Amino acid sequence: MTGLVLTDVSMxxxxxxxxxxxxxxxxxxxxxxxxxLSVLGPSGxxxxxxxxIVAGFLAQTSGKIELNGHEIHGPDAExxxxxxxxxxxxxxxxxxxxxxxPSMKGMPRGEKTEKVDHLLDIVGLQDFKEKAVYELSGGMxxxxxxxxxxxxxxxxxxMDEPLGALDALTREKMQSLVLKLWKETGKxxxxxxxxVEEALLLGERLIVMAPRPGRIHKEYxxxxxxxxxxADLREVKKHAEFGPRREEILAMIWDMEEEIxxxxxxxx
Amino acid sequence: xxxxxxxxxxxxIFVGSFFVVTKVVQKATPQDYTSLKTVTFGDxxxxxxxxxxxxxxxxxxxxxxxxxxxSSLLPRFLHAPAPxxxxxxxxxxxxxxxxxxxxxxxxxxxxxxxxxxxxEVDPGDGFAKNDSAAIAQWRTxxxxxxxxDEIGRGDGxxxxxxxxxxxxxxxxVQVDNGAVTLSDKGTPNFAPYRGWQMEPLYLPPPEEVxxxxxxxxxxxxxxxxxxxxxxxxxxxxxAGFLLGALVGIPLGYAMGLSxxxxxxxxxxxxxxxxxxxxxxxxxxxxxxGIGEVGKIILLFLAALWIxxxxxxxxxxxxxxxKVHAAYSLGASKWQIMRHVIVPNSLPEIFTGARxxxxxCWGTVVAAELVAAEQGAGMMIMVASRFQNTDIVILGxxxxxxxxFGIDMLMRQAEKWLVPWKGKA
Numbered sequence: 105m106t107g108l109v110l111t112d113v114s115m116x117x118x119x120x121x122x123x124x125x126x127x128x129x130x131x132x133x134x135x136x137x138x139x140x141l142s143v144l145g146p147s148g149x150x151x152x153x154x155x156x157i158v159a160g161f162l163a164q165t166s167g168k169i170e171l172n173g174h175e176i177h178g179p180d181a182e183x184x185x186x187x188x189x190x191x192x193x194x195x196x197x198x199x200x201x202x203x204x205x206p207s208m209k210g211m212p213r214g215e216k217t218e219k220v221d222h223l224l225d226i227v228g229l230q231d232f233k234e235k236a237v238y239e240l241s242g243g244m245x246x247x248x249x250x251x252x253x254x255x256x257x258x259x260x261x262x263m264d265e266p267l268g269a270l271d272a273l274t275r276e277k278m279q280s281l282v283l284k285l286w287k288e289t290g291k292x293x294x295x296x297x298x299x300v301e302e303a304l305l306l307g308e309r310l311i312v313m314a315p316r317p318g319r320i321h322k323e324y325x326x327x328x329x330x331x332x333x334x335a336d337l338r339e340v341k342k343h344a345e346f347g348p349r350r351e352e353i354l355a356m357i358w359d360m361e362e363e364i365x366x367x368x369x370x371x372x
Numbered sequence: 373x374x375x376x377x378x379x380x381x382x383x384x385i386f387v388g389s390f391f392v393v394t395k396v397v398q399k400a401t402p403q404d405y406t407s408l409k410t411v412t413f414g415d416x417x418x419x420x421x422x423x424x425x426x427x428x429x430x431x432x433x434x435x436x437x438x439x440x441x442x443s444s445l446l447p448r449f450l451h452a453p454a455p456x457x458x459x460x461x462x463x464x465x466x467x468x469x470x471x472x473x474x475x476x477x478x479x480x481x482x483x484x485x486x487x488x489x490x491x492e493v494d495p496g497d498g499f500a501k502n503d504s505a506a507i508a509q510w511r512t513x514x515x516x517x518x519x520x521d522e523i524g525r526g527d528g529x530x531x532x533x534x535x536x537x538x539x540x541x542x543x544x545v546q547v548d549n550g551a552v553t554l555s556d557k558g559t560p561n562f563a564p565y566r567g568w569q570m571e572p573l574y575l576p577p578p579e580e581v582x583x584x585x586x587x588x589x590x591x592x593x594x595x596x597x598x599x600x601x602x603x604x605x606x607x608x609x610x611a612g613f614l615l616g617a618l619v620g621i622p623l624g625y626a627m628g629l630s631x632x633x634x635x636x637x638x639x640x641x642x643x644x645x646x647x648x649x650x651x652x653x654x655x656x657x658x659x660x661g662i663g664e665v666g667k668i669i670l671l672f673l674a675a676l677w678i679x680x681x682x683x684x685x686x687x688x689x690x691x692x693x694k695v696h697a698a699y700s701l702g703a704s705k706w707q708i709m710r711h712v713i714v715p716n717s718l719p720e721i722f723t724g725a726r727x728x729x730x731x732c733w734g735t736v737v738a739a740e741l742v743a744a745e746q747g748a749g750m751m752i753m754v755a756s757r758f759q760n761t762d763i764v765i766l767g768x769x770x771x772x773x774x775x776f777g778i779d780m781l782m783r784q785a786e787k788w789l790v791p792w793k794g795k796a
Contacts, residue, residue: 181702
């Protein structure tokens with residue numbers, strides 16, 4: 105059985121003053137291999153906690169997570185991660201960054217070089233492979249991060265707002281790149297984002313999470329990711345269903361944010 | 373007094389050259405981008421050291437040094453007034469039994485290196501005979517004017533005037549090229565005019581220091597050549613620093629990676645960090661004596677805590693995303709240590725190493741001042757005991773140059789080895 109299955113995953117942080125925060129409550133999710141899921145939600149809804157649990161950086165307090173039939177424990181090369189920023193190794197060139205995973209596994213040099221070259225071609229950084237990563241622009245750095253993750257051939261790619269720090273134009277180009285990579289590699293991808301448009305464009309499935317306790321509020325299946333592969337994303341946004349969906353989800357998140365604000369104001 | 377005068381000259385050159393350079397010289401030079409910025413006051417990036425000011429600053433120090441030591445490198449008119457050298461005269465009036473008589477005193481003030489005797493003078497008329505005296509430059513001298521007089525002090529004669537000006541014991545009269553003070557017992561004390569210059573004993577002119585430098589280079593100092601003295605100091609610093617780094621860096625890593633190590637060593641490191649290494653010198657001497665072992669242990673202790681803290685903060689400074697990313701890419705703990713934590717902490721370690729080398733250099737000089745057979749600090753300490761001010765100055769300059777050189781080398785190594793510093 106392939107795919108990623110989360111069954112009743114809960115996460116509870118006990119605070120020193122005796123109270124606790126229920127960051128996640130009974131989150132269940134069933135992802136087939138090759139699915140692209142985007143996760144939206146107001147701040148504090150546990151999106152990042154969920155991703156960290158799936159990555160293996162945190163242990164859930166209850167529930168279980170299975171990947172391809174086995175339960176996960178701790179971080180592993182089968183689950184790759186792309187961070188918003190700051191996760192590249194400044195002391196390595198672009199080539200060495202992308203080749204990091206294969207090097208750690210002890211892949212033979214020739215095979216590694218071939219793989220790195222291939223990936224740099226895909227993300228369009230062939231001319232920059234000997235550069236230091238701090239010499240690249242933010243968009244290029246995220247391409248390196250994507251290539252580095254892919255070089256390791258993970259089954260699942262976890263993306264924590266990977267495009268959040270980029271300017272609007274670069275972001276659009278990178279969204280196309282993410283779709284292209286998803287289609288070409290057939291990886292299972294979980295993408296966390298703050299941008300409703302991005303979630304709609306990239307998510308074949310989309311879940312909206314609600315805060316306190318963090319849980320799945322609503323789930324959608326969307327056609328836009330399929331339409332967007334190899335197409336102009338601005339055309340996809342003109343799709344008749346796109347506008348209404350965006351408004352619906354925005355309103356949903358707005359309501360949650362307002363509820364949180366109200367609760368804090370009442371409390372104080 | 374002279375100090376104030378020096379300060380005025382210094383400020384004068386500072387302000388004067390500022391106007392000359394900015395209003396005249398730099399008006400003629402081409403402009404660059406920064407010169408087009410209108411807001412420069414408060415914009416740190418627009419403040420760059422003025423090259424003219426840098427050169428003039430050094431030059432000014434040497435010129436003032438030369439002015440107030442009568443350096444032969446400077447034209448005479450730039451010298452501060454020199455102390456009197458040569459022959460001068462004053463007259464004294466002696467009174468005995470109600471009658472007065474004048475005598476002339478001829479004084480030869482001779483440079484210290486040319487020992488000169490008092491000249492022969494014609495005794496002259498009256499009961500007060502003419503006298504002569506020889507006084508070394510920078511010195512004063514009591515002149516027993518009555519010793520050859522017909523009626524001496526013992527017979528009731530007293531000096532009542534100098535150059536016709538009445539004088540009593542304890543009073544001073546200005547005469548040509550100096551001043552005469554009557555001592556309590558009534559003997560004139562002649563103080564030649566001192567001028568504004570520093571006595572070579574306190575501050576030799578630059579060329580004397582240079583000459584002495586050449587001298588020490590060729591003949592050495594206290595059984596060791598100059599290079600051996602400096603080499604010993606450097607050797608101690610490098611040995612102590614390397615030992616400190618060798619122990620301190622792994623200790624810092626352990627403190628950054630393990631609760632137990634952090635808990636165990638935090639109190640020790642936090643306590644030892646603020647203890648100045650100089651305060652350890654007495655204990656180190658009691659335990660290890662004044663030989664090499666004691667000095668290297670002292671420098672080891674000076675470098676140890678700095679390097680441990682640098683390595684510790686290098687480890688805690690690693691962005692957790694990098695560590696997470698490395699785990700997700702399949703790295704083992706050892707691989708994360710080798711490929712993430714160590715390279716990530718190198719910039720911090722280099723900063724620590726620069727600080728540690730600076731502290732070690734200062735500490736070694738201080739330790740040598742206290743007790744040593746050889747070394748830069750020992751050289752200046754021994755020289756000062758024998759009033760070889762030129763060697764003291766030479767030593768201070770060399771210590772400064774070496775300290776600066778060490779820092780430059782460390783910075784260069786940093787640029788070369790950790791080019792990603794500050795780029796994350």
